[in-house]
Amino acid sequence: MAMKDSNQVIQNAAQEMSRLKKTSPTAAGPTETPSRHDYASTHRDEMIDAINQVFGIFKINYQNLYYAAFRDQELEIQAKRLWLESLKHFDPNTILAATKAIVLESEYLPTLSRMLEQCERSGGEILPEPRAAYVEACQAPSPKATHPWSHPAVYYAGLASDWFFLSSTPETSALPVFKKHYRDVCERVRNGEQLEMPKLKELPKPDQVQLSKEENQARLAKLRKDLNL
Incomplete structure (x- = not known):
């Protein structure tokens, strides 16, 4: 037509x-x-x-x-x-x-x-269509929280679906489960909820204290002793 x-x-x-x-x-x-x-x-x-x-x-x-x-x-x-x-x-x-x-x-x-x-x-906010979101969730590398998601809704739908389930289950079974969770998350977005990615814990900073020559030698001697060198 x-x-x-x-x-x-x-x-x-x-x-x-x-x-x-x-x-x-x-x-x-x-x-x-x-x-x-x-x-x-x-x-x-x-x-x-x-x-x-x-x-x-x-x-x-x-x-x-x-x-x-x-x-x-x-x-x-x-x-x-x-x-x-x-x-x-x-x-x-x-x-x-x-x-x-x-x-x-x-x-x-x-x-x-x-x-x-x-x-x-x-709808108002642009969200990936369900299958594209599903493919993105399946292909995203770990750690998932650091992946540059097209929208946080995809991440939270994947999280709710279970990452292992998505990676180990055929699409015919996994896609309907993902779609259900994705639509629930999208509805929350359309209702005004602002989704934010989880903040990762910072790794402890390395020890910045400079050891003396004697301390370095003592540590080296202990390491050799522990290794029977």
């Missing part, structure tokens, strides 16, 4: 979903009118609207693939609820930006895992 056509599809879908938001029976779960001062309810309402827009864009862009995936309304509702829960730590604007990026670059309906990865790329 040409980029111009894709952009038009996105704009049309966004306009349509804006008119229909929260009126469709396929909305992502029941909603309540939020209190003006209740931020949590307001955020959830915005998230539900964003998820509805995402699925509306997918429906228009992927058509047959969409209807094959969601053969009935109940499946669609369940999927929306799952996506709402899994993407709740992202800003609605990040979710919509990720949706646009996926539509422009992919001809296939994305999985939830693909959407999570794209949201991570579209």
Whole structure:
């Protein structure tokens, strides 16, 4: 699909979903009118609207693939609820930006895992995508704390996964474990936590005291005696 056509599809879908938001029976779960001062309810309402827009864009862009995936309304509702829960730590604007990026670059309906990865790329702070972070964690030499990491989140995800486990386990088993820890750390970063690398203990400074000639000779004699020379 040409980029111009894709952009038009996105704009049309966004306009349509804006008119229909929260009126469709396929909305992502029941909603309540939020209190003006209740931020949590307001955020959830915005998230539900964003998820509805995402699925509306997918429906228009992927058509047959969409209807094959969601053969009935109940499946669609369940999927929306799952996506709402899994993407709740992202800003609605990040979710919509990720949706646009996926539509422009992919001809296939994305999985939830693909959407999570794209949201991570579209977020404010630039974090390596999960598999690149995994490869970096596996290849980093020891001591790990002195490696020039692309982001501290990679180090802490590797630490949580266990370095030996990463180095001794096939990727098919190790990558899912690393991804889970990495997403947890990335969520902390997006919530404002500043990650710092651990400070290494300084090695004790060498003895700077100059020994006298007699002391050096005494040490040398003791060393020869100990070695039976």
